[in-house]
Amino acid sequence: MRSRVLAIAGVTWTEAVRGRLWLVPVLAAAGLLLAGPRLQSVDDTGALKLAVVSVQVVIGFVVTLFAVLVGASQLRRDLDGRLGLTLFSKPLGPGRYLLGRWTGVLAIMGGATLIIALAGAVLLAWRFGGLPEVRATATAVRWDAVTAVGETLPDRDRRSSGMLSGAPGDGIRWHFSGLPTGRDLEVLVKVAVQGPDPLDPVRSCLAEITASPTAAGTPIVLALQPGSPYGGATRHRPAVPGKVLMAHRDAFHRDLTNDYCRLLLPAAAIGADGRAVLGLTRLESTTSMLVTHDAMQIGVDGGGFLANLLRGALVTLASAGLLTAWTLLLASLANLGVTLLGGLTLFFAGSALWTIQDTLDYERPSQVLTRLLVLCRDAMPNFDRFSISAELAAGHAVPWSVVGQAWLYYGTYSVIFLSLAWFALRRREL
8 A cells, every 4th residue: 555655646746846846946945045135124133033934934835835736736637637537446546546645745845845944044044144043941840929038829729920019029939840950051031020100111120030959959049141132231220240130021022032031050050850949039129020930931952943944844734734635625526726716715714713713702793603603713724723933933942742733733634634535536436
């Protein structure tokens, strides 16, 4: 069975090469290299984010185009040319044929993705003098509030955020586990700072950040990293030795490179079992801090940017594989025009599920319409489920676990659509 599936996949690849489909990713890569240096933003940071998103957008456009066109057009050609009568006869059968076409289209999209990704890496290295830094982060397994007199208040309600206000000296302690040992790590911190009046322009608060292997251990005051985007002296406030000046950063600030205060976590502050307790103490009474569970993170090795870009491309390929299976199903039932329209309809509808949710939340539709919208929301594949472009632009690594989740989610739909396409072709053969 495997050899027959691979044979059909090879035929799919050969037909695409003969049709000069390879020109599409080559031209897209060339356009990216030509237009990339002209991307403008308010600063270099914004331009870098825009360039990263542009690479992902070009990859998404090309693989979506191939997913809608290649497999469906080849299947319709075989059906309309009566070639299917020969291909679907034993020992091949429609199941192996469909799986071979699907695998071949995936291989074509994978090759196109590799071409564009390499071009994007060249563009970023050329434009910005090197590839962007990507970080993976570890979050705390739990956190506790600590009063100014040293009393610990465990978070039994599993709150996602907390407010530090009133007299100075209160703070939060985050408990980490499973950290790498024997080497220094990086601490990433951000909080939302508020003044006593909503109109008060106060946007910073003096704090102390410490770490120790255990809650009972002697805390070590963490030093600010030289490359930290903030935390030291400003035009209005001088630096205080051993303290950091926390700037206001709300939930919309997610860039690990520019929105987080960065400090050095020495290896001595990490236990032999990979545990560490990090604390943040507020030192000013004129301001308050809104702290979230993930306000304190520890940076670990996230791999190179190109490796993360390719892992992000695998997520995009998973969604494109779903779209390929859907168009193969439609091509088994209708002509090429209907297939293309149906493929694009599913893609655009699955990319705008947020409009359905907004309608359910704010418009208060009738009961019948509500049930219909809920059915569409729950049954339709969500092509924006994994926001890879935003994650890479913010400096977040793309772990293999996300790739696995994407293939499990989109692969389930692919199996369903391919099964329905097999049934349709079996009925057609009869």
